[in-house]
Amino acid sequence: MSAPRPYNAPDTDAPTGHREVDPVTGYDTTGHDWNGIRELNTPFPRIVVWALGLTFLYSVVTWVLLPAWPTGHTYTRGLLGLDQSEAAVERLREVDAVRQGWLARFDDPDFTALAADRDLMAWATPAADRLYQDNCAACHGFAGGGGPGFPDLRDTAWLWGGDPETVAETLRHGINAPDPDTRIAEMPAFDWLDRSERRELAAYVAALPTGDATHDSPAGFLFAENCEACHGAQGGGGLMNGAPSLADAAVIYGQDPGTVMETLRVGRRGVMPAWGDRLSAAEINLLASYVSRVSENGKGGRE
Amino acid sequence: MVGTLTRSERRIGIVLSVSLGLLGLGMAAGARHGVMAVHGMMALGLGLALIFHIGGALYDEPEPAPGRSGRYYDAPTRFGIGMTLLWAIVGMAAGVWVAALLYWPEATPPWPWTSFGRLRPVHTTGVIFGFGGNALIATSFHVLQRTSRARLADALSPWVVLIGYNLFCAWAVTGYLMGSTQSKEYAEAEWYADLWLVVVWSVYFTLYIRTLARRNEPHIYVANWYYLAFILVVAMLHVVNNLALPVSLGAADSFTIWSGVQDAMIQWWYGHNAVAFFLTAGFLGMLYYFLPVRSGRPIWSYRLSIVSFWGIVFFYIWVGSHHLHYTALPYWAQTLGMTFSVMLLVPSWASAGNAIATLNGAWHKVRDDATLRFMFVAAVFYGLSTFEGSFLAIRPVNSLSHYTDWTVGHVHAGTLGWVAMIVFGAIYTLVPQLAGRETMAWPRAIEWHFWSAVGGTLVYVIAMWNAGITQGLMWRTYDESGALSYSFIESVRTMAPYYLLRTLGGAMFLGGAVICALNCRATMRAAGGREDAADHPLSLHPAE
Numbered sequence: 001m002s003a004p005r006p007y008n009a010p011d012t013d014a015p016t017g018h019r020e021v022d023p024v025t026g027y028d029t030t031g032h033d034w035n036g037i038r039e040l041n042t043p044f045p046r047i048v049v050w051a052l053g054l055t056f057l058y059s060v061v062t063w064v065l066l067p068a069w070p071t072g073h074t075y076t077r078g079l080l081g082l083d084q085s086e087a088a089v090e091r092l093r094e095v096d097a098v099r100q101g102w103l104a105r106f107d108d109p110d111f112t113a114l115a116a117d118r119d120l121m122a123w124a125t126p127a128a129d130r131l132y133q134d135n136c137a138a139c140h141g142f143a144g145g146g147g148p149g150f151p152d153l154r155d156t157a158w159l160w161g162g163d164p165e166t167v168a169e170t171l172r173h174g175i176n177a178p179d180p181d182t183r184i185a186e187m188p189a190f191d192w193l194d195r196s197e198r199r200e201l202a203a204y205v206a207a208l209p210t211g212d213a214t215h216d217s218p219a220g221f222l223f224a225e226n227c228e229a230c231h232g233a234q235g236g237g238g239l240m241n242g243a244p245s246l247a248d249a250a251v252i253y254g255q256d257p258g259t260v261m262e263t264l265r266v267g268r269r270g271v272m273p274a275w276g277d278r279l280s281a282a283e284i285n286l287l288a289s290y291v292s293r294v295s296e297n298g299k300g301g302r303e
Numbered sequence: 304m305v306g307t308l309t310r311s312e313r314r315i316g317i318v319l320s321v322s323l324g325l326l327g328l329g330m331a332a333g334a335r336h337g338v339m340a341v342h343g344m345m346a347l348g349l350g351l352a353l354i355f356h357i358g359g360a361l362y363d364e365p366e367p368a369p370g371r372s373g374r375y376y377d378a379p380t381r382f383g384i385g386m387t388l389l390w391a392i393v394g395m396a397a398g399v400w401v402a403a404l405l406y407w408p409e410a411t412p413p414w415p416w417t418s419f420g421r422l423r424p425v426h427t428t429g430v431i432f433g434f435g436g437n438a439l440i441a442t443s444f445h446v447l448q449r450t451s452r453a454r455l456a457d458a459l460s461p462w463v464v465l466i467g468y469n470l471f472c473a474w475a476v477t478g479y480l481m482g483s484t485q486s487k488e489y490a491e492a493e494w495y496a497d498l499w500l501v502v503v504w505s506v507y508f509t510l511y512i513r514t515l516a517r518r519n520e521p522h523i524y525v526a527n528w529y530y531l532a533f534i535l536v537v538a539m540l541h542v543v544n545n546l547a548l549p550v551s552l553g554a555a556d557s558f559t560i561w562s563g564v565q566d567a568m569i570q571w572w573y574g575h576n577a578v579a580f581f582l583t584a585g586f587l588g589m590l591y592y593f594l595p596v597r598s599g600r601p602i603w604s605y606r607l608s609i610v611s612f613w614g615i616v617f618f619y620i621w622v623g624s625h626h627l628h629y630t631a632l633p634y635w636a637q638t639l640g641m642t643f644s645v646m647l648l649v650p651s652w653a654s655a656g657n658a659i660a661t662l663n664g665a666w667h668k669v670r671d672d673a674t675l676r677f678m679f680v681a682a683v684f685y686g687l688s689t690f691e692g693s694f695l696a697i698r699p700v701n702s703l704s705h706y707t708d709w710t711v712g713h714v715h716a717g718t719l720g721w722v723a724m725i726v727f728g729a730i731y732t733l734v735p736q737l738a739g740r741e742t743m744a745w746p747r748a749i750e751w752h753f754w755s756a757v758g759g760t761l762v763y764v765i766a767m768w769n770a771g772i773t774q775g776l777m778w779r780t781y782d783e784s785g786a787l788s789y790s791f792i793e794s795v796r797t798m799a800p801y802y803l804l805r806t807l808g809g810a811m812f813l814g815g816a817v818i819c820a821l822n823c824r825a826t827m828r829a830a831g832g833r834e835d836a837a838d839h840p841l842s843l844h845p846a847e
Contacts, residue, residue, distance in 0.1 A: 024664030039605035059642035098785030133790030
C-alpha cells in the first residue's frame with residue numbers, strides 16, 4: 001500500500017532490532033513484540049492534544065468562577081460567589097412565595113367558607129391531590145380505597161368522624177401516635193374468653209352486617225357484656241370513639257369469622273401518624289377538606 | 304489442579320488447607336451462632352474438601368513432567384474461567400429476578416432472605432466481584448505469562464488467589480442473604496471478609512510482581528500496566544473504605560471509622576474508583592491483549608495507549624465527588640469532581656478510539672467473527688458510557704439525572720455493553736486455546752449469544768434512559784400554583800412499562816450468558832491435548 005512515512009522514529013527495540021511497516025496504515029511498528037502483539041509508531045493524534053487543551057481550559061474557567069480549590073482552612077470562592085445552600089433556599093423561597101398566594105387562605109379553618117369558594121377550590125384541589133398522594137396514599141391507597149388494616153376514605157364509615165374539623169384534628173395528632181394529644185383507641189385482646197365462646201362471638205359478629213345475627217342468644221349476651229360499651233348496642237357503632245360500627249361491613253381488618261377470631265385473640269391497635277410537625281397548619285386544613293370531599297364524592301364507596 | 308503440582312507443593316497445599324480449616328473452626332467457635340459462625344463452617348468445609356482433594360492424590364497422581372517451567376501455567380486460568388461463568392449465571396439471574404420484583408413487587412416471597420434489599424447486593428456483588436473479578440484474575444494470569452514470556456512465578460499462589468477470592472465472594476453473597484451488611488454500596492461484606500480479601504489480594508499482587516520480574520521481554524506491555532493499576536489501586540480503595548471497628552471479634556458487625564460527609568466522600572471515592580480500576584482499568588488490560596490477538600492487527604498507536612493509561616489513572620482518582628452533587632459535600636469538592644470528570648473524557652475516548660482504529664484492516668473479520676464483534680461492541684460501549692459518565696457528572700445535568708433510573712441505565716451501558724462484552728470476547732478467544740482446539744464446540748452459538756447480548760443491552764439501556772429522564776422531569780415540574788405537578792407515586796406508576804422492558808432486556812442478556820456457559824462446557828469436555836502451551840521459547844529457570 002502506501003510507502004513508509006519518513007518518520008523520524010526513536011531508537012529501535014534492542015532485542016528484535018528490526019522494524020516493519022504495516023501495509024494497511026503505512027506506519028512502522030515500534031519494534032516491540034509481545035506474543036505476536038505489535039504496536040504502530042503512529043504520531044500522537046493532534047485532536048487529542050486539542051481536546052485535552054479544551055477540557056483543561058473549561059476546567060480553569062470553572063475553577064475561576066466557582067468554589068474550587070481547598071486552601072488549608074478555606075477554599076477559593078470563585079468570582080460568581082455562588083453558595084449552593086443559599087441557592088437552594090432561594091429557589092425554595094421562590095416556589096413557596098407562589099404557593100403562599102393561595103395556601104394562606106387555608107390558615108383559617110372555616111371549612112364552609114372555603115368549600116363555598118369554588119375558584120379557590122379549583123385552584124387548590126390539584127395541589128391537595130399531590131399532597132394526598134405523597135403523604136397519605138401509601139396506606140390509604142391511590143384513590144383513597146384503603147386496604148387491610150387501613151380505612152377506606154371514600155365510604156361514609158368513620159371511626160372518629162368525617163367532617164373536615166375532625167379529620168384535621170386526626171391529621172394533626174394522629175391515632176395511637178407519639179403525640180401528647182393523640183387519639184387513643186385499642187381493641188383489647190379477649191384471649192381470656194374460652195375458645196368456644198370466642199368462636200360463637202365471632203360467628204355472631206360476622207353475621208351482624210347481614211342482619212342474620214340472633215341477638216337473643218349466648219353470643220348476643222356475650223356481646224352485650226363485653227363489646228357494646230365501645231361498639232354500641234348490637235354493634236351499631238356511631239360513638240365516634242375509634243371503635244367501628246360492626247353493622248356496616250366496613251371494618252378495616254375484615255369481618256369474616258376467621259379474622260374476627262384473630263382480632264379477639266390478639267387485639268388491634270392501629271396507628272395513624274401525627275402530621276402536625278410535618279405539614280403546615282394550612283396544608284393540614286387543605287388535606288382535611290380534600291379528604292372529606294373524597295368521602296362525599298364516593299358516598300357509600302364500599303357496600 | 305493437583306496433577307500440576309509437585310509432591311512438595313501438594314504438601315504445602317495441605318498445610319494451607321489445614322490452616323484454612325482451622326481459621327474456619329476458630330471463627331465458628333468464636334462466634335458460636337449467627338452469620339460469622341456459618342461463614343466459619345463454610346471455611347472449615349472448604350478446608351476439609353481441599354485436604355481430601357489434595358491428600359487423596361498426594362502420592363497417587365503422577366507429578367508434572369520435568370521442564371514445566373518452560374511452559375505456561377494455564378490450569379488456574381481454566382478454573383478461573385469456570386468460576387467466571389458460574390458467577391455470571393448466579394449474579395445475572397439475581398439481577399433479572401430483582402428487576403422482575405420491581406415490576407411485580409407482589410411476587411416477593413414471604414421469607415426474609417428473599418427480600419429485595421438482600422437480593423440486590425447479591426446481584427451487584429455476584430456480577431462485579433464474582434463474574435468480573437474472576438474474569439480479571441483468570442485473564443490476567445494468561446496475559447501476564449504471554450506478554451512476559453514467563454511462567455507464573457510459582458504454582459501454589461494462583462490457587463490461593465482464586466480459591467481465596469471465591470471464598471470472599473461466597474461469604475459476601477451468603478452474608479447478604481442472612482442480613483449481614485456494612486451498608487456501604489459495593490463494599491457490603493463485613494470486616495473479617497474484608498481482612499481475608501486483603502490477604503488474598505497481597506498474594507495476587509506479589510505473584511504478579513514476581514512473574515513480571517521474571518519476564519523475558521524487555522518492555523512491559525500496556526495490558527500489564529492496566530492489570531497492575533487494577534490490583535494496586537483496588538487494594539488501596541478497599542483498605543481505606545473498609546476501615547472499621549468490629550463490635551466484637553466473634554460477631555459479623557462493625558462500625559466504620561468514617562463519619563458524616565467524610566464517610567460519604569470516602570465511600571464514593573471508593574465507589575467511583577471501583578468503576579475506574581475494577582470495571583475499567585482491568586478490562587482495558589483485557590481489551591489491549593485480546594483485541595489485537597483476535598484481529599491480528601497491531602495496536603494503532605503506541606503513544607496513545609501510554610498517554611491514555613496515565614490520563615485515566617490520574618484523572619479517575621479525583622472524580623468520585625460527582626456522586627455527591629447538591630449534597631452536604633462542600634461545593635468546591637463537587638466542582639473539582641465535575642471538572643476532572645470532563646477532562647477524563649479525553650483519555651477515555653483516546654482508549655476507545657485506539658481500540659477501534661486497531662480494527663482498521665480487520666473490518667472483514669469484525670463482520671464474520673462474532674468473537675471479535677463482541678470486542679468491537681465493547682469498545683463502542685466503552686466510548687458511549689464514558690461520554691455519558693462525563694456528561695452526567697456536570698452539575699446541572701446531574702440535577703436532572705441524579706437518583707433516577709438514568710444512573711442505572713448508565714451503569715448497565717458500562718457493565719453489560721463494555722465489561723461483559725469484552726469478557727465474552729476474551730472467553731471465546733481463550734477457551735478453545737485452553738481446550739487445545741481450533742474453535743468453540745458450537746461456533747453458531749456465539750452468534751446467538753452475540754445478538755441476544757447486544758439486543759438485551761440495547762433494550763435495557765434505552766428503557767432506563769427513558770425511565771430516568773421521565774422520572775427526573777416528573778420530580779422537578781411545578782405547576783402554576785407552586786405545587787409539584789406529579790406526586791412521587793405517579794412517577795413510580797409511570798415506570799411500569801420501562802421496568803418490564805428492563806426485565807426483558809436483562810433476561811435476554813442472561814440467556815446469552817447461559818448459552819456461553821454451555822458452549823464453554825461442551826468445548827472443555829471435547830478438549831484436545833491438555834498440555835500447557837509454550838508458543839514462544841521461555842528461558843528455562845532452574846527447575847523448581
